[in-house]
Amino acid sequence: MIIVMESGASDGHVRTVVDKIQKAGLNTHVSVGVARTVIGVVGDDRTKEMLRESLEVSPGVERVVAILQPFKLVSREFIPRDTIVSVGSSAVGGSRVAIMAGPCSVEGRDQILATAEAVKAAGGTILRGGAFKPRTSPYSFQGLEEEGLRLLAEARARTGLPVVTEAMDAAQLELVARYADMIQIGARNMQNYPLLREAGRAKLPVLLKRGMSATLEELLLAAEYILNEGTYQVVLCERGIRGFNGHTRFTLDLSAVPVLKRLTHLPVIVDPSQATGKWRYVAPMARAALAAGADGLIVEVHPDPANALSDGPQSLNLENFASLMTSLRPIAAAIGREV
């Protein structure tokens, strides 16, 4: 940690800062430059972090520069090797690209079974589908709830595909965990800390989606909450950030993929459906995500998008999903992976 003093800081200001640091058991190195004084701090990281805000308001301090990353368990420095997350009989993070696919919402038995079979046939590896839906408007369809979970389990029994589905609230976790193979935490809940903690205790792998304006540090700290409860099986998902471009629903931030792969050992997947909001742009962005190094995709697929109860405009129909899968194979091969 480094404290940069204001150009007009007095000796007394510097001494106050140094005293505060030393009283906390840390060492200092004071460097008096032409324009301003800089104080380096050496010692225990947790202590430094606890001092940081206090030093920021000490008179004469211009700013405090943190040297270390604020996260630990998720960092590649802590675990250098790629984590492979097991989801039922499937996995996310190895050389085979994970393809999570299925409808935005489970709407009924025929819909989910037809989708699951088409996903399986086209080479998808995990079935997605929402039973509890976070909808912007209270007047939109809110999901089939437990009935939706039961149908997902039936689709798993039929196809062998493990199931990922969202929990919106800590109180829902027990119910969701009874049916799912992987718990999804949605973008709107990325900083719902009671939910993160509960998910970390549920003994299931977790799919954590990036909040729509979260920095990568905030995403990694949200994952840190889960790992801190004992679950190291976490997959991160880039799903588009808030932008000013009206042609897509969000701005897909694909450079987050190589940056995250450098900062963390956790697998990183991409959601081109939520990001673009338009089925027409899902395939090119899915291909781009793999080329950028993503460990997988999560894609919305519906047998009849024009009659979907949610997210129809961004859902691929079964035929377009099969075409997408075909087009992904040579891209994966080009970077030494397989679909």
Added chain:
Amino acid sequence: MIIVMESGASDGHVRTVVDKIQKAGLNTHVSVGVARTVIGVVGDDRTKEMLRESLEVSPGVERVVAILQPFKLVSREFIPRDTIVSVGSSAVGGSRVAIMAGPCSVEGRDQILATAEAVKAAGGTILRGGAFKPRTSPYSFQGLEEEGLRLLAEARARTGLPVVTEAMDAAQLELVARYADMIQIGARNMQNYPLLREAGRAKLPVLLKRGMSATLEELLLAAEYILNEGTYQVVLCERGIRGFNGHTRFTLDLSAVPVLKRLTHLPVIVDPSQATGKWRYVAPMARAALAAGADGLIVEVHPDPANALSDGPQSLNLENFASLMTSLRPIAAAIGREV
């Protein structure tokens, strides 16, 4: 609702759209322009909204333009007069500007009592203080929980100031509601729908903070969830949005104040502390918020910011808070209000 067809749309495409609309019991008006065909839809709004996504994916459709606002109960069209929200013996929304002030976190008895008394003495109208804290890092102080709520209640008993404090999770609501006069829903939980619904059932006024990249429609739809459960006593709060300017923590979007006042009957307040992240900028932005027409402020105040357990850098000390209050009076008077 208006459907704009692509320039290459065929007669068959247009007929499919018209049939779908008429089958839903709505009327259409087709206007064939030089460059493209436009279809107007007349009839029940709820039906239109349910058709929207389906029409968007109909072949040949370029886009669907909604004419009506997606929210109802919160809109000024539904309730033209300003809502005044009662908080204990105080109120938000009338000619007197509401000043919610207090520490980010309740840290102990002396701290909260000293702050409450100073807030009262300087003219504050509501005491704020966090007992459950949503912290970006799992290693930060997470709040005193129920003990914090008890101390807030004691401070209320001592000063007469009603208390606003945050609930982070639907399961916490009952406990928080036992002690608080107003329930705060934080920016990170603006789209935590189970929490919004539960808050709407708690028979207490709600302070709803704008998510850090929420549009005003999303904020109003989040409030709509609460009103839809029967609670019309909701205060909206602008607290800064995610931006690229590193000098402040967030970008305070003050034009949201007059825009929201036009769209909704609910009161609108501003949080200059969270927005700027630096105590130095709290006073000018607090004055600007009042001048822009805000119905109140929520400000972080701490007797000893340098030793605060959270948000010290953005907290005013007791003396600076008193000065701020003094400087607000002529601003309020200038726009025909009082502090």
Added chain:
Amino acid sequence: MIIVMESGASDGHVRTVVDKIQKAGLNTHVSVGVARTVIGVVGDDRTKEMLRESLEVSPGVERVVAILQPFKLVSREFIPRDTIVSVGSSAVGGSRVAIMAGPCSVEGRDQILATAEAVKAAGGTILRGGAFKPRTSPYSFQGLEEEGLRLLAEARARTGLPVVTEAMDAAQLELVARYADMIQIGARNMQNYPLLREAGRAKLPVLLKRGMSATLEELLLAAEYILNEGTYQVVLCERGIRGFNGHTRFTLDLSAVPVLKRLTHLPVIVDPSQATGKWRYVAPMARAALAAGADGLIVEVHPDPANALSDGPQSLNLENFASLMTSLRPIAAAIGREV
């Protein structure tokens, strides 16, 4: 064009709008809904566009919705087939992906000749290099100016690679056009209209970079300025937009590629060097750009990035550029193109 009236608009308000439209020689269709009145306008587009702002301020008008795109010559509706832009002996826009590569700044004879030869050997198709440099700080290296242009011409003579280089000002255009095969207009000048007009008259192809917070409409309207002067040989370039993610310099908005390819007939390339600001992320984002459907790339390459006078951190050295080219071939093949 559609005019949405406020819910409280009077008959007089509606009549004023209708009169204004009809006086301009356009036809109206008035649709009186339950909640509000909507007025459709039919007739000449240019006339509509000129009326738009006037209607927006007419009393009782809530908003005016434009149906047509504001650009013409650049639109795919105007020219349905892909434009192929010829740059000297090379081209941008066909099945062969264009690779523009070279240093940020021309720094000297040895540097530019060594780079040009390495670019040529690795399969690059166009040489880039700056002679006039728009630098954020007045104290940074500002380019070799005409001497830089002469060295670029020498590198072209030596390698046969056509040259693209930036003009920062209308007054520089004649000089730049004397040496270059393609004129680059940088992101900071995307809305420098005198420069756009002059470039449109220079009889050379133009590379137009997206401004760092430009919408796609603004980019296309900037290109429209150039086409409007008679030059239809324009290449658009996505180079990252301003975001809040500190790990890369800008946020590369790759979904702009398929969106632009749908809206316009002009070729679209991507600059992963400017976008990421770090050489480490250039290769994955270059691969992603091709997979997303880009017609080419512009990449910064320098024989000795650690001693570059500008943009060293984001420049590939010669060896890394050759590796990148190798890795791009199977990606291009996977989408039916070649490098």
Added chain:
Amino acid sequence: MIIVMESGASDGHVRTVVDKIQKAGLNTHVSVGVARTVIGVVGDDRTKEMLRESLEVSPGVERVVAILQPFKLVSREFIPRDTIVSVGSSAVGGSRVAIMAGPCSVEGRDQILATAEAVKAAGGTILRGGAFKPRTSPYSFQGLEEEGLRLLAEARARTGLPVVTEAMDAAQLELVARYADMIQIGARNMQNYPLLREAGRAKLPVLLKRGMSATLEELLLAAEYILNEGTYQVVLCERGIRGFNGHTRFTLDLSAVPVLKRLTHLPVIVDPSQATGKWRYVAPMARAALAAGADGLIVEVHPDPANALSDGPQSLNLENFASLMTSLRPIAAAIGREV
């Protein structure tokens, strides 16, 4: 300057960095922490800045942290006292708030004279009006050019109000400077460096508007270009940044006002017309700007906004401008200034 090494950096990596720094004549202090090594650099600032990019690409370096601000002449450290900028017989930066007002475009003699007289009568201090207009579309009205300048000069002769008007290109400067009292550089040209340099040589005060996604450092460095040519009479203007809120054209970033006032000695004004894009929100945001500490405003005023050739929707009519002026007086008084 501080260099943070990667956690896996070798002794050789550290030595390479230290050697490079010492060879440039600077001193180093190496601090070996538990997790990583940090190297402090002491010595001449210009040399440090020139080394920065080179150090960033040195193997084993994680990042380089600059301690000093990248700008000099504009900084408050260089000139501690507020600069007062003289504009003809008027001034910007003293206790009297400057009010620049007038039409977006000069459209004709009657329009500009009527506006100028109303501005003068209501207490405006400087007349604004565009003769050369940067328009997003090539099909929009582009300004009256020299005829517009002549009319502005006539309005000045009639009212005594000094004139501020925009130059869009270095080549226009001589002409504009012949008629204007202050040269405006628009948001789209904030980083048009040939224009900035030429403006710095024109011996007239300059009004520099913030680019629509410029950081405050970029704005200050753009001003630095002007001061570096010898003109210290520069006024900065916050005019809204690109955001995602569709209700206003841009997001007015009012916290830029107190932040800039802290960083620089130059006066700072606010443009609520461009920022909001809607006349309805101009008055509240103008009041907020003064309350935040702005040294002035620039406001669009038109005698007949419904028939304006540009920016009608955001222009106040003469009556609304007079009301605004009346409402500003007590706000200014509240913060110890006058209108």
